[in-house]
Amino acid sequence: MRVFVTGGSGWIGSALVPELLRAGHDVVGLARSDASATALTSAGAEVVRGTLDDLDTLRETAAASDGVVHLAFKHDIAFTGNFEAAAAADRLAAEAIGSALEGTGRPFVLTAGTPVEAGRPATERDGHDVEADAADLDEGPQARAATAEWVLSLASRGVRSCVMRLPRTNHGEGDTGFVAGLVGIARDKGMAGYVGDGAFRWPAIHRLDTAHLFRLAVEQAPAGATLHAVAEEGVPLREVAEVIGRHLDVPVVSVDPADAAGHFGWLGGVVSVDQPASSALTRELMEWRPTRPGLLADLDEGHYFRAG
Numbered sequence: 001m002r003v004f005v006t007g008g009s010g011w012i013g014s015a016l017v018p019e020l021l022r023a024g025h026d027v028v029g030l031a032r033s034d035a036s037a038t039a040l041t042s043a044g045a046e047v048v049r050g051t052l053d054d055l056d057t058l059r060e061t062a063a064a065s066d067g068v069v070h071l072a073f074k075h076d077i078a079f080t081g082n083f084e085a086a087a088a089a090d091r092l093a094a095e096a097i098g099s100a101l102e103g104t105g106r107p108f109v110l111t112a113g114t115p116v117e118a119g120r121p122a123t124e125r126d127g128h129d130v131e132a133d134a135a136d137l138d139e140g141p142q143a144r145a146a147t148a149e150w151v152l153s154l155a156s157r158g159v160r161s162c163v164m165r166l167p168r169t170n171h172g173e174g175d176t177g178f179v180a181g182l183v184g185i186a187r188d189k190g191m192a193g194y195v196g197d198g199a200f201r202w203p204a205i206h207r208l209d210t211a212h213l214f215r216l217a218v219e220q221a222p223a224g225a226t227l228h229a230v231a232e233e234g235v236p237l238r239e240v241a242e243v244i245g246r247h248l249d250v251p252v253v254s255v256d257p258a259d260a261a262g263h264f265g266w267l268g269g270v271v272s273v274d275q276p277a278s279s280a281l282t283r284e285l286m287e288w289r290p291t292r293p294g295l296l297a298d299l300d301e302g303h304y305f306r307a308g
Contacts, residue, residue, distance in 0.1 A: 001025045001026070001066040001067055001218065001219075002025070002026045002027075002028065002064075002065050002066045002067075003020055003025050003026070003027050003028070003065060003066065003067050003068070003069060003218055004027075004028050004029075004030075004048075004061050004062055004064075004065035004067070004068045004069070005017060005020075005027055005028070005029050005030070005045075005068075005069045005071065006029075006030045006052070006058070006068075006069070006070050006071055006072035006093070007030070007070070007071030007072030007073070007111075008027065008029030008030065008031075008036075008040055008043075008045060008071070009029065009031065009035070009036040009039040009040055010071060010072065011170065011174075011175065011176070011177065011207060012071055012111075012166075012170060012207055012210055012211065012214070013029070013071045013072075014039065014043070015172075015207050015208055015210070015211035016069065016071070016210075016211040016214050016215065017029060017040065017043045017044070017045050018043055018044070018211075019208075019211040019212060019214070019215045020215055020218070021043070021044050021045070023215055023219075025218075026046070027040075027043075027044070027045040027046065028045060028046040028047070028048055028061060028065065029045045029046070029047055029048070030048055030049075030050055030051075030052075030057075030058075030061070030072065031047050031048070031049055031050075032049075032050065032051040037049065048061050052072055052073075052074065052089050052090070052092075052093045053089060053092075055092060055093070055096040056096075058093055058096040058097050058100075059096045059097070059099065059100045060100070062096070062097045062100035062101055062108075063100040063101075065106075066106055067106050067107035067108070067109075067160075067218050068097050068101065068106075068107070068108050068109070069109045069111075069214055069217075069218060070093065070094060070097060070108070070109065070110050070111060071111050072093070073086060073090055073111070074086035074089055074090070083141070084143070087141070087143040087144045087147070088143065090144060090147055091143060091144075091146075091147045091150075094110060094147050094150065094151055095150070098150070098151060098154050098159060098161070101154070101158075101159045101161075102154065102157045102158055102159060103157065103158035103159075104158060104159065105158055105159070105160055106159065106160060107159075107160040107161070107162070107217070107218050107219075107221065108151060108154065108159050108160070108161045108162075109161075109162055109163075109164055109214060109217045109218055109221070110147070110148060110151040110161070110162070110163050110164065111163075111164055111166060112144065112145070112148045112163050112164070112165045112166070113165055113166055113167075113168075114165045114166065114167050114168075114203055114228055114230065114275070114277035115127035115165075115277075116273060116274075116275045120276075121203075121233050121234065121276040121277050121278040122228075122275070122276070122277040122278065123228075123277075123278050123280070123281060124165075124226045124227065124228050124278075124279075124281045124282060125226075125281070127145065127165075127226075128149065128152075128226070130142065130145040130146045130148075130149050131146060131149070132146055132149035132150040132152070132153045133146070133150065148163045151163060152224050152226070155223035155224035156224075159223065160221070160222070160223045161223060161224065162217055162221040162222070162223070162224070162225040162226065162227060163225075163226050163227070164213070164214060164217055164227050164229055165226065165227065165228050165229065165277070166205075166210065166229050167202065167203035167204055167205055167228075167229065167230050167277055168202040168203060168204070168270060168275065169202055169203075169204045169205075169295060170204075170205055170206070170207040170210050170229075171204060171205070171206055171207065171295050171298045171299075172206050172207040172208065172292075172298065173301075173303040174303075175207070175304070178202075178267060178270060179240070179295070179299070179304060180304060181266075181267050182240065182241075182244060182264075182267065182271075183244055183248070183304050183305065185263070185264055185265070185267065186241070186244045186245065186248055186250055187248055187250075189263065190250050190251075191245075191250050191251050191252070191253045192241040192242070192244040192245035192248065192250055192251070192252045192253070193241060193252075193253050193254070193255040193263055193264070194237045194238045194240070194241040194252070194253075194254060194255065194271070195237065195254075195255050195257055195260050195264075195271050195272050196254065196255075196256075196257055197238070197254065198236055198237055198238020198239075198241065198254065199236055199237075199238065199274065200236070200237050200271065200272065200273060200274045200275075201233075201234030201235055201236050201237065201274055201275065201276045202234065202235050202237060202240075202275065202276075202295075203228075203230045203232060203233055203234055203235075203275065203276055203277040204230075204231060204232045204235050204294065204295040205229050205230055205231040205232070205290060205292075206231065206290065206292030206293060206294075206298060208292050209229070209231055209290035209291065209292045210229045212288070212290075213227065213229045213282070213286065213288055213290075214229075216286050216288055217286070220286070221285075221286065222285075225285065227279075227282045227285075227286065228277055228278065228279040228281070228282045229279070229282075230277050230278065230279035230282075231279070231290035231292070231294065232294050232295060233276050233277065233278055233279075234274075234275075234276030234277075235294070235295045235296065237271055238252075239296060240295065240296070240299070243296055243299045243300060244299065244304075247299070247300075247302065247304075247305045248305060257272060260272045
């Protein structure tokens with residue numbers, strides 16, 4: 001297959017591109033910068049220059065491909081307070097790609113996040129109570145959820161569409177995401193913190209296991225499927241803090257929930273909610289089993305604690 005990947009030089013994409021190439025597929029990656037173009041070329045992918053705002057480029061490249069994986073998202077503006085604009089751009093990009101694939105039977109894999117369900121792990125059946133065509137662009141998370149539902153609705157229009165939901169951490173060497181953020185905060189504060197009693201849980205997966213599941217989705221996921229790229233249903237954040245504290249040789253402390261935002265900054269909301277997620281249905285449907293180290297084992301390998 002000729003697979004078009006947006007975000008192919010990013011954290012997940014840079015693992016997915018070689019995964020696809022090793023399986024015999026050709027990859028064309030969207031590159032918005034010289035650095036991204038160089039990374040994609042070095043990996044063995046073809047490059048098309050453009051951004052998520054270049055809707056004609058997205059439409060034309062998707063039409064010339066045998067399938068699309070949409071990983072890119074405007075994280076640079078989302079994490080600086082303009083999530084709504086990032087979600088709106090994502091919706092337009094998804095519509096451009098989806099319109100090019102209608103009636104072809106080709107795969108379109110969209111990236112989303114695992115939902116939060118009070119008192120239990122979220123499953124692939126949860127989170128579908130959002131109207132596909134009712135995205136309120138003043139509510140970024142709601143708009144992004146509606147985009148996912150819109151992509152799933154393409155299954156009725158001749159697209160083998162599916163949504164890949166990612167957990168809070170896709171860990172591994174080189175990670176600069178949430179786990180790296182916790183390590184940085186612990187280093188700066190001189191203590192490894194967790195909220196309350198530390199029982200809040202994050203679902204987790206190694207990014208190489210994520211890449212493998214994305215490849216399986218492109219090759220065989222049925223139309224309209226929702227998949228959870230989850231290896232560990234819920235890792236207690238106190239246990240994460242304990243490993244961080246041991247490696248940094250700093251105390252492990254409880255942070256009062258009222259002080260979470262002040263202590264953890266932009267991560268305050270993410271560490272203050274219990275959000276486990278299951279992948280039982282995905283494993284059965286895709287005959288997929290993650291094989292890489294779990295989050296605590298990956299932390300213990302030490303690469304999160306190297307200077308710089």
